[in-house]
Amino acid sequence: DAGVIQSPRHEVTEMGQEVTLRCKPISGHDYLFWYRQTMMRGLELLIYFNNNVPIDDSGMPEDRFSAKMPNASFSTLKIQPSEPRDSAVYFCASSLGTLGGMGTQYFGPGTRLLVL
Amino acid sequence: AQKITQTQPGMFVQEKEAVTLDCTYDTSDQSYGLFWYKQPSSGEMIFLIYQGSYDEQNATEGRYSLNFQKARKSANLVISASQLGDSAMYFCAMRGTNAGGTSYGKLTFGQGTILTVHP
Numbered sequence: 001d002a003g004v005i006q007s008p009r010h011e012v013t014e015m016g017q018e019v020t021l022r023c024k025p026i027s028g029h030d031y032l033f034w035y036r037q038t039m040m041r042g043l044e045l046l047i048y049f050n051n052n053v054p055i056d057d058s059g060m061p062e063d064r065f066s067a068k069m070p071n072a073s074f075s076t077l078k079i080q081p082s083e084p085r086d087s088a089v090y091f092c093a094s095s096l097g098t099l100g101g102m103g104t105q106y107f108g109p110g111t112r113l114l115v116l
Numbered sequence: 117a118q119k120i121t122q123t124q125p126g127m128f129v130q131e132k133e134a135v136t137l138d139c140t141y142d143t144s145d146q147s148y149g150l151f152w153y154k155q156p157s158s159g160e161m162i163f164l165i166y167q168g169s170y171d172e173q174n175a176t177e178g179r180y181s182l183n184f185q186k187a188r189k190s191a192n193l194v195i196s197a198s199q200l201g202d203s204a205m206y207f208c209a210m211r212g213t214n215a216g217g218t219s220y221g222k223l224t225f226g227q228g229t230i231l232t233v234h235p
Contacts, residue, residue, distance in 0.1 A: 031221060043207065043225040055221065091161060098211065098219035100149065100168055105223060107153075107161035 002026070004108035006092050012114045018080040021111045024073055025094030033093040033105060034067055034077050043091075049075065061086075082115045089113070118143045118212050120226035127231050129198045136183070137193040137229045139208030145169075148212040150191040151223065152182065156204040164206075167191055198233045205230050 005024040013019055025032045033048040047057040052069045060067070064083070069075040079086055089112050093105040119142040129135040141150065152164040167175045167182045175182040183192040195202055209223040 033222070035223075042227050043209075043223075045222040048221050050221070059222075089159060093161075098221045101166040103149070103211070103219065104151065104163055104166055106163060109160045112159070 004092055004094050004106055006090075006108035006111050008111060009109060010112050010114075012116065013082055014116050015083055016081045017115075018078065019082045019086075019113060019115075021077040021079075021090050021092075021113070023075045023077070023092030023108060025075070025092070026106060027073070029094035029096050029106075030072075031095045031098060031103075031105075032069060032075050033095075034075070035091040035093065035107075037089040037091060037110070038087075046077070046090075079113075082113075084115045087113055087115050118145070118148075118210050118224045120208050120210055120224055122208055122226035122229050124229045125227075127229055129195075129231065129233055131200060131233055131235050132197055134194060134196045135198055135231065137195070137206050137208075137231065139191045139193065139226060141189050141191060141208075141210050143189075143210065143212050145212035145214075147217065148210055150182070150184070151209040151211070152180070152191075152193045153207045153209060154202075154204045155207065155228070156201075161207075165193070195231075200233050200235060203231060203233045 007022045034046040037043045046059045049069045067077045089110045091110045093107040095105045097103045121140045148169045150167045154162045165177045181194045205228045207228045208226045
């Protein structure tokens with residue numbers, strides 16, 4: 001089975017530009033999570049969805065960040081406008097429920113974002 | 117609030133030896149899950165092992181085992197017979213539940229421990 005798929009794997013952009021990160025969860029998983037990893041803050045949850053509905057977006061840094069999940073097999077995380085402090089690795093993860101071992105989150109390979 | 121503490125920034129082990137990576141947690145949740153992930157230098161996050169707070173036995177997955185001591189709020193990862201490919205960053209994480217028994221969903225991560233396996 002295919003794991004979580006993310007694109008692009010690497011993104012270099014200039015400050016002020018719009019950035020769109022994409023994620024395809026594992027087929028059949030009903031939860032999708034977006035995390036960000038930086039040296040200073042470690043791994044932190046940005047937002048997560050259940051059955052395509054956003055459940056908790058309290059980790060989204062500010063209005064420049066938005067996330068959507070138009071269907072069960074696709075989600076986007078958009079940053080507009082981007083800033084150098086947004087440089088990080090962005091992970092998408094998915095799970096089947098959130099209980100017990102079945103609710104284990106499986107991560108995609110991440111998108112390494114550099115904003116100049 | 118939940119908190120995960122990994123006190124070992126870096127650990128070294130000789131190939132074929134066992135190593136223990138420490139993890140302590142703080143939570144007031146009655147039910148929770150504990151996870152370990154491996155992040156090699158290539159950057160992906162690889163799930164290793166899961167322990168539920170009500171599981172009576174320590175979890176094991178191949179060369180990985182979780183030394184779960186609930187009273188001490190610790191969930192240490194033990195890697196037996198270390199291999200060079202085990203060199204990576206290791207993260208301990210927790211997922212809790214609210215008073216109604218609904219999982220929070222999100223994982224709270226520790227800062228990680230870098231493991232280096234020497235030949």
